[in-house]
Amino acid sequence: MLTEGAIFVGGGGEGYGVPQELLLRYGNRHGLIAGATGTGKTVTLQTLAESFSAAGVPVFLADVKGDLAGLAVAGSAEAKPHEAFVKRCATIGYELQYRSFPVAFWDLYGEQGTPVRTTVTEMGPLLLSRLMELSEPQEGVLNIAFRLADEEGLPLLDLKDLQAMLVWIGENAAGIGLRYGNVSPATVGAIQRQLLVLENQGGARLFGEPALDLADMMRVAPDGRGQVNILAADRLMGSPRLYATFLLWLLSELFEDLPEVGDPEKPKFVFFFDEAHLLFDDAPKALVDKVEQVARLIRSKGVGVYFCTQNPADVPDDILGQLGNRVQHALRAFTAKDQKDLARAAENYRPNPRFDTETAIKEVGTGEAVTSFLEAKGVPGMVERTLVRPPASRLGPVTPDERRAVIAATGLGFKYDTPVDRDSAFERLQTRSEAAAKAAAEAAAEEEKMKAELRELKQARRYDGTRADRSSAGRSPSRSDSVATAFGKSLARQLGTRTGQAIVRGILGSLFKSR
Known part of the structure; x- marks a missing residue:
């Protein structure tokens, strides 16, 4: 049933179209997962992450609610949705086999995963x-x-x-x-x-060293499956601007560091940008232009970017037009604006004569979606109503003990747990400031010393004048001689100081120039 080099996304029974597949060679052509809250976006994201990992493609995603951590643990027949999953698998002709996936947990705060930093x-x-x-x-x-x-x-x-x-x-x-x-x-x-x-x-906590090495996110397990990198974002969502900026930085780093690969047989890396509307809310044009540039050019680096959001209208048109693989869960049209957004979403799909796309987007149930994936030569596929296949990993969070075991198994803590504070701008400017303060203190001391010596000269002059008044014939050396003697002693002392040496260099320099 599954085409070689493709990901099985879902299908359907009577009333549904052909099985839907995402061709791996077009996995770097980006995608969109959209739909109202509670319609199944998170399960679809989990399913696609599993499928890319199974194909040997490393994946990055942010776990906003803690639900995606279940990728690290195999699903279970005892879990609550098991019966519904079995029924759906029978409908779409898919054999469900529960299993876990190679996961690395990351956390900006270093609490629920390996610390992740940048400079x-x-x-x-x-x-x-x-x-x-x-x-x-x-x-x-x-x-x-x-x-x-x-x-x-x-x-x-x-x-x-x-x-x-x-x-x-x-x-x-x-x-x-x-x-x-x-x-x-x-x-x-x-x-x-x-x-x-x-x-x-x-x-x-985000800024410092050791900084993240992208190679640690692009690892492949010994069995050939790609590592699934999960960023703990439940606390991070309390600072939405920090969340969006960090993810955009990570995407930009991938763009800057990875080499050009053209159109590979499968992506080198897949990046899921959950709550994508946070990236564009009140964003200046320069930033939106940067996102558009990265989205347009990063596919040649073998990176696929999948934006996950409630409404396709959250994504600017210039970026939306670059998203070739689409999964649209239900949209609710309660207001006039909702109805316009619904009509706009339907216009982005290649029509199917069997049903009205706008009506289908309103009617699809939980776990069901309207889908369109790129076909041969990159042509958009005809829109279809699709039952999305269930995930093989656990649907829901992991326990603290399970999380700790996964974190320890990656071995990344040895590299990132201990922060390093090496010599940088703070220390170097502090050193400069201390050197300047020391030089100023020395200059002040030098000046005070010269003032003291001048006072000595004045005292010597005053003393010699007093003796001259009191002496008769045969008196001691003249007043001018005494002053000259005192000045000579002062000059001798000065020659041993930095200021005296500068004076000598100045005098000698002028003598040499006059020759």
Whole structure:
């Protein structure tokens, strides 16, 4: 029944069309999983992740509600939906065999998985500006900070590095402004406040080292199945801007680091972007353009991106047009806007003369969807009503003990559990500040010493004058001789100091120039 080099998504009995398959060679042409809450999006995502893993393709997905962790454990005939699954499998002609999949748990907070970090430099000013909701002038100052850090050899690894860099810019604003434009203390202060908010939201844990090595997410198990990387996002969703920015950063890193592979027989990596609307809500045009660029070009790197959201209208048209593989669960049309969104969603499919697409999207039940996948030569397939196949892994969360066992089995903790704080911008600027303070103290001491010696000269002059008044014929050396003697002693002492050496170099230099 299954075509070689394809993923079986689902099918149907009487009243349904042909079995639906996702061809692996078009798995990097991206996709969409959409539908209202409770219509089966999460189960479909789990099913596709299983299928890609079974085909040897590593997968990344975010577990927003904790339900997808069940991929690490085999399903069971004792589980509640088992009877419904058996009935659906009989309808679509699919033999269900329960099994687990190779999973790696990740967590920005390091609580429900291996810690995942990146550096401030790798995140870049564009994504950081989006993360902190900076204004255009503030984003400009942030760009100056990154540029100067690069020129001055100051690595930006964690938040304290960036905070120290901004302090340095504020202290040297006058000189910096002549080259890069005006930098006001108020703007620097506003960025510092946003950094504090980000730190309080847990962003400090995201930035640092050891930074994530993408190779650790693209592993293949000894049995040939791709690793399923699950990011614990239930707590992370409390900071939706941080969630969306992190996932976009990860996608950008894949784009930057992976080589061109053209059109492979199967994807090198598949990325599921759950709650995709968070990526585009109030996003500036520059960011939307970046997402569009990445989506358009990353497929040549062998990466497939699947956006999961409640409504296709959440995704900009320029990006929606690039999503060739689609699973549309039910949409509810309660308002005029809902009806327009429903009609718009139906227009994105190749019509099927057997049924009306818009009506079908309203009528499909839980676990059922309207689907369309790319066929030979990348042509969009005709829309079909499809019963999505049940997952082979557990439907639901895992226990804390099961999670700990999976985390330990990956062995990634040895590499990422212990943070490393190496020499970077914070330490180097601190060293510069200490050196400058020491030099200033030495200069002040030198100046005080010279003042003391001048006081000695004055006292010697005053003493010699007194003796001259009291002496008669045959008196001791003249007043001018005494002053000259005292000055000579002072000069001899000065020659041993840094200032004296500078004076000698100046005198000798002028003598050599006059020859």
